[in-house]
Amino acid sequence: MNSGTDLADDLISFVNAAPSPWHAVQETVRRLDAHGYRQLHEGDTWSVCKGDRVYVVRGGATIAALELGDSPPDVTGFRLVGAHTDSPNLRLKPNATVKRHGQIQVAVEVYGGVLLHTWLDRDLGLAGRVWVRTPSGIEARLARCDEPMMRVPSLAIHLNRQVNTDGLVLNPQTQMVPLLALDQPAGAFELNRFLADAVRREHESLTSAEVLAHDLCAFEVVPAARGGTAREFVFAGRLDNLASCHAGVVALLRAAPAPHRTRGVFLFDHEECGSQSAQGAQGSFLRDVLGRICEAFPGASKDALPRAMHRSFFVSADMAHALHPNFSDKHEPGHQPMLGGGPVVKSNVNQRYGTDGEGQARFEAWCGEAGVPSQRFVTRTDLGCGSTIGPITAANLGIRVVDVGSPMLSMHSCREMCGAADVASMVAALGRSFSSEV
């Protein structure tokens, strides 16, 4: 993997391996394991040594990976990249089976800020975790069904003549319910039996009675792909924010050595619904992991965590809005990031992003050192601004932060797009953030 082309293809592999946030962590662990990382468990006493490569998982969909330096973190600080594993989607309700008009449907909740109409007429599979009873207790099993098993059908234009002039308004309770099957008396559908079969394909044999609960997302089964006449685009679901997870992990695993300083990646669940959970960025995970690394580090000293925070820097990586050629008036005229134009530094004086002048200067310097272009973004002054884990992290830890992201279109659509060349550019920039002395 040396060229930008290959890294965009590697992103496609990452996205295809991660139809749910739990699968995103599984794929991250697979890559970390292949590079000699070992798992630390939160319930154990941690013992680490200089140069150690470790990771910690909380809640199945949040993970931290750290490569320890030679010097204690309170002396050299941490260099960190953060992103989120979750994406807006449709998720199964606890009692998911609905029978209406002789058909079986799947009751779903809307997770995060879904662009609802983009989920119509997609071939949908299911992925996530199934909780099962085992001889040693209640445990989670990852499950995914890549078959096009269900669909949210749109309403024919003949039955909604004004749709192209008045717009499409969808009721999420009644009009976004996927159609799963015809309700046939012989062989009646049973969700738990279906889930037991899905688990059996990857794990052990289960009966439907051993399936206790589920955390499941719908996803489009059509694999991510390259697009454009010169393969300059990536078309995929979940680019927000798997593209940043991928860039952070790949950058960590490929960054030039910087042996004295500890560096790492934090990938959080629950960003799309506000980050307030045990494994979200508002939770204690970041503080717990960094604090325990400071304490466990050989020769740890008093007040190591706040002293380390004073010397640390956190790059919050989340996708950015590229200029949309059909809606260019939605963009601030002086700040119009382009697909293929390199990493974007995102600013908002009202702290929707954590960037300040120092963060911008540092990140743009890293882009320069890496030999990649960079771009700047602020939202129009007459439009509201999205937010990220950047300000949350800055507030919780008192750490300096910059908010960045690769440019993309169709954010929060079932199928998004980004520039292929930007994949390698972001990996290179984040790599410099890990190894630069600036």
Ligand SMILES: [Zn+2]
């Ligand atoms: Zn995001």
